[in-house]
Amino acid sequence: MQVSRVVEYVFFFGLLGLAGYMVWQIISPFITALALAAVIVTICQPVYNAIRKRMPRQNKSLAAFFSTVIVLFVIIVPLVLITSVIVREVVAFYEDFDSGSMSIQSSITSLEATIQTVVPDFEVDLNKQIKSSAEWVTGNLSQIFAGTVSVIFIFFISLIGSFYFFRDGRELLQLVIKASPLPDHEDVIIFERMAKAVRAVATGTLLVALIQGTLVALGFTLFGIDRAILWGSIASVGALMPGIGTTIVTAPAIIYLFFTGEIINAVGLLIWSTLIVGLVDNLIGPYLISRGNNLHPFIILISVLGGISLFGPVGFIVGPVIVTLFLVLLEIYNQYIVQEQRIADTENEEE
16 A cells, blocks of 8 residues: 555544544533433334324424424423422432431331340441431432433433434434444344334333332322332332332331331231232233343343433433443344354355
């Protein structure tokens, strides 16, 4: 290769790398919002297709507008409100616990005293442990939720991104496929598998967890447990834990009601948790989760918690999506590259 050609390549790829770096610096503040928009559009694409068929001349802009309005009122607004409420609930819980105004503290002390009559060496100091946990969560709210204003801004950008992804998503996808060095059919397989996996995770495991958390919050409200929304959100995370589920919240609540003399409420919450919440887990859950390839529940749990710590509340969805992308790429690698290598090795041996 001529020296001048080498200089041209070095200059071109150097300029390309510099431009790419600057573009990343420009879009990096919005990467979470754009990722959320891409996930929302992937999940809601069937809705957009159905709406577009009913639009005059199948107008893409009108279909994208109405689809975005549906996303706003069905997904964005509820997520913003729930996030804000959870933040206030956690802060209020810590302030009440720190001031000693919660009756739960005396109940926990009484429970520990009861246990110590049976196990004299039992010294856990649950009040201190709960206070430390609440203090840690409160102190890291700015990192976990990035502030309510920031959350609203992210959802606002994701809403705008959703409109353009609905309208021009196919064209953008074709540009990515053409720019990718992989064969086009492999790019198509990757995107199809990712879309299928995203819909399966979002409308399967995560949806079941959200439904169970909502039912737990409703049950806590009915049977006299304070901070029902806070405990319901924790129950949603617990629902992702294999073998544990919502009992991480409901079992302590039932025990608490029993030791505080609220026998009727304790029995009522036990029945509610077993029949109503359990119905979702045992009947509706398997139906929703079976619709597509799903991640293992433990992997979803780790990806959700890691996603929240990295991206804020939208990490509840973005985390599993990133893990899904990684696993799909591994599967593509194993299915196509490794197998092709094996075929090539077999042909060489035959020669």
